[in-house]
Amino acid sequence: xxxxxxxxxxxxxxxxxxxxxxxxxxxxxxxxxxxxxxxxxxxxxxxxxxxxxxxxxxxxxxxxxxxxxxxxxxxxxxxxxxxxxxxxxxxxxxxxxxxxxxxxxxxxxxxxxxxxxxxxxxxxxxxxxxxxxxxxxxxxxxxxxxxxxxxxxxxxxxxxxxxxxxxxxxxxxxxxxxxxxxxxxxxxxxxxxxxxxxxxxxxxxxxxxxxxxxxxxxxxxxxxxxxxxxxxxxxxxxxxxxxx
Numbered sequence: 142x143x144x145x146x147x148x149x150x151x152x153x154x155x156x157x158x159x160x161x162x163x164x165x166x167x168x169x170x171x172x173x174x175x176x177x178x179x180x181x182x183x184x185x186x187x188x189x190x191x192x193x194x195x196x197x198x199x200x201x202x203x204x205x206x207x208x209x210x211x212x213x214x215x216x217x218x219x220x221x222x223x224x225x226x227x228x229x230x231x232x233x234x235x236x237x238x239x240x241x242x243x244x245x246x247x248x249x250x251x252x253x254x255x256x257x258x259x260x261x262x263x264x265x266x267x268x269x270x271x272x273x274x275x276x277x278x279x280x281x282x283x284x285x286x287x288x289x290x291x292x293x294x295x296x297x298x299x300x301x302x303x304x305x306x307x308x309x310x311x312x313x314x315x316x317x318x319x320x321x322x323x324x325x326x327x328x329x330x331x332x333x334x335x336x337x338x339x340x341x342x343x344x345x346x347x348x349x350x351x352x353x354x355x356x357x358x359x360x361x362x363x364x365x366x367x368x369x370x371x372x373x374x375x376x377x378x379x380x381x382x383x384x385x
Contacts, residue, residue, distance in 0.1 A: 161286045161383075168379035171200070171248040171266040173277035178240075180233050181220070181270070185248055187228030188377055190323045194225035196375040197252035201261070202236050205245045208269040208278060209303040212259040219244070244270040251376035254309060254363055262309030263362045265378035267301050282379040284313070284360050287342055289385065291350055297341030298333065298360050300378070305336035310365040312372055313358055315345045321359035321380040330369025350385050357382045 167188055175182035181202060187193065201218035203211055220236035238244065251263035266281040280301040288295040294315060300306060314327030331343040345358075359380040364373025 161289055162385065164284075164286050164381040164383040166283060166379065166381050168282050169248060169250060169266045170279070170281050171246065171268050172279055173246060173268045173270055174231065175233075176238055176270055176275075176277075178238050180235050181238065181244070181246065182231065182233045183222075183246060183268070184231045185224070185229060185266070187224075187250075188380065189228070189320075191228045191250075191377065192323070193228060194223075196250065196323075197263075198224040199249050199252075200224060200232070200234065200246060201249065201264075202234060202244055202246050204239075205243050205269075207243075208245065208280075210245050210247045210261065210264055210267045210301060212261045212264060212303050212305075215260060224248075238270070241272045243272050246270065250362055250378055251364075258309040258363065259305055262304065262311075263376050264304075265300060265362050282360060282362075284358055284379050284381045285341075286358070286381060286383060289350060292347060294345045294348060294350070294356070294358070295342040296358055296381070297339070298343065298379075299339045300360075300362075302338045304338050306333040306338075306340070306362075307336045310363040311361060312365040312369070313343045313360050314369075314372070314374070315348065316357040316359075317348065318355055319357060320382070321357040321377065323374050323377060326370070326374075327359075330372060332365055332369070352385050354385050355382065356385065 200222040202220040247264035248266040311333035315329040329345040362376040
């Protein structure tokens with residue numbers, strides 16, 4: 142009996158398409174850096190491509206009795222700061238801060254919204270100022286990739302408690318081979334069909350998932366148009382990128 146060495150290449154165990162690959166998250170964030178009786182210092186980080194002045198970004202401060210931002214209020218804030226320069230930076234906002242009183246600060250990625258949306262539905266990142274102390278809890282948006290099939294992608298979202306995303310026209314866009322964009326239309330759209338602050342799934346169907354391809358998903362706080370096409374792309378709050 143003769144023996145021959147195999148000429149077949151070894152079989153490699155490839156990652157199945159259903160296994161969600163690692164993702165890189167970018168998200169709007171806000172933190173309080175200082176508090177005095179006359180002002181609140183804040184630091185904020187935005188997303189690449191944002192044009193805060195043109196897209197109506199602003200920071201507002203409300204007196205509050207809870208850590209949640211009053212997204213549905215029609216009252217005026219005690220202070221407002223219009224973000225007109227860089228997407229990331231810091232500011233000292235003049236405000237009358239009373240002793241033993243709590244406040245909440247919010248970063249909005251767009252102008253106030255009209256009824257039936259929450260007026261402050263574009264606020265996506267918040268920071269709480271307790272009555273005493275220097276610990277300022279924060280909350281912000283995120284996207285989590287759940288599943289990757291051969292022709293669909295599923296993800297979930299998180300925004301600060303108290304928001305009603307569906308009523309505010311929140312939605313997500315998917316780009317194939319491109320970065321998330323404020324100007325380039327997505328390849329596919331998904332409406333947020335829940336008024337819960339944490340929810341999903343957001344499913345992008347009929348998308349060809351080729352191996353080794355860059356994908357981007359962005360969450361927008363408002364601007365949904367029925368059917369997706371033509372939805373406003375200025376109120377971006379968070380994005381993820383991954384390769385198949």
